[in-house]
Structures are given as C-alpha cells and as structure tokens.
Amino acid sequence: MPRQACKVARDIADQQRGAGVTIPNSKVLLVEDSKFLRLSNERVLTKAGYEVSTAADGEEALRIAGEQLPDLILLDMMLPKLSGPDVLRKLKENPTTSAIPVIVLSSLSQKNEEKLIQDGAAAYFEKSALDLDKNSDRLAATVETVLCRLNRPMHRF
Template identity: 40%
Template sequence: MKKILFIEDEPTIQKAISRFLEQEGYEVKNALDGELGLEIAKKMIPDLILLDLILPKKNGFEVLKELKKDDSTKNIPVIALTNLEESDNIEKVLSLGATAYLIKANYKLEEIVEKIKQVLNQ
C-alpha cells in the first residue's frame, strides 16, 4: 500500500481528500502545519507528499526547500495542492523541486487521484 503524507491546515479539506484517498487504497497520514509535516515526512518517508502552500509554523515553500535539502526526503515526489494561482508561485514551487502544481478549486477529487497515480506510476 502506497503511503501519502498530506500537509494541509484546513481540516475540512484534509478530511475530505484523505478519506477519498483511503477509499482509493492509499495509506494517508495528515499534518495540519508545515513543521509537523516535515517531522512526519522524515520519520515516515512517504511515497508521495501532497503539500498546501499557505500553512502555519512553516509555509509550503519552506517545507519544500527543507524536504529537497534532506537526503532522506529529497527524492519523495511532492504535489503542491493549493489555491495560489499566481504564475510566480507556480514557477517558484516547480523550481524548488515539486513534481506538480494543482490549484484546488480547478480539480475534482478524481482528478487529484489521477495525478497521484501518474506521479506514482500506478
């Protein structure tokens, strides 16, 4: 079973997406802030990380930088899942090493799962 870490500070969104991913056969671990997300990532070494960018304690940009600097987490694919639509943010996140950038409002749950499957080659 593939493991996904979902770092998202909005509990309603986190529950809905996590539940859907679990129904699709993924093991999901959640973190409500960037600091906790980093801590879990280093212990869990998930197969994929879904990362919001606007987070308490450490924002998604900082989390991504730290993930890519650490030997134990640098090869984990990261999908940014956010509502920040500005092209500057998209370019910055991709240049920091994210595999994909999805704008929450533009994607249905099924489409998010399809993207995850693509990234995990499933």
C-alpha cells in the same frame, strides 16, 4: 515505485476505462491546515486505496515525512508554523526526503508556480480544482500519475 507496478496499474486502468487504479502499498502524506479539506481529501485518497497520513502544519509535515518516508506528499502552500514553500525547500535539502515527490496544493499565481518548479515540486494541483463533488477522482488520479512518473518534469493538473 517499481516500473512493473506502474505498467500493471496503467494496464488495469486502460481495461477499466479510467475507473481509478492505485499503485499497491503507496503511502501518501497529506499536509493541509484546513480541517475540512484535510479530512475530505484523506477520505478521497483512502477510498482510492492509498495509505494516508496527515499533518496540519509545516513543522508536523517535516517530522512525519522524516519518520514515515511516504511515497508522495501533497503539500498545501499556506500553512501555520512553517510555510509550504519552506517545507518544500527543507524536504528537498534533506538527503533522507529529497527524492519524495511533492504535489503542491495551491491557488497561487502562475508566477509562483514557476518558482515551485525550480524548488522541486513534481506537480501542481489547483485548489480551485478541489471541488469534492467533481474532482475527487482527479486528485487520486494525479497522485497515481506522479507515482508512476517520478522522474518527469512538473505538470499542472
């Protein structure tokens, strides 16, 4: 993501007092097995201006990530066919997808969160924080923050 795009996004966000600004042309892959959460979060991200692709299981996530090379991946940890931690590991081992930042969506314990840091997650978003009425803007803001800070250590949102 170009630094200028991040600076422009932050400047506009400052002017609009956090109204939510999307980095132009950002592609997000949302990996979630719950149809309700997948559709709800896809709507939130699309409304925020992101181009969103979805996957319902780990194998589909790896296939889509390799084909589309999204700018960011939102990854649930409890997935059918291939678990979230396995997907994260395979993404980071593959030279084609290793640089794609991954935000983990989970309600796992803090002990597991530390392991995700070691495995290459860019951020951790607590699923309990995915209250659609209260936190939809937080999810989009987390995506924007990670896209602007690709080389920073993992943060908890």
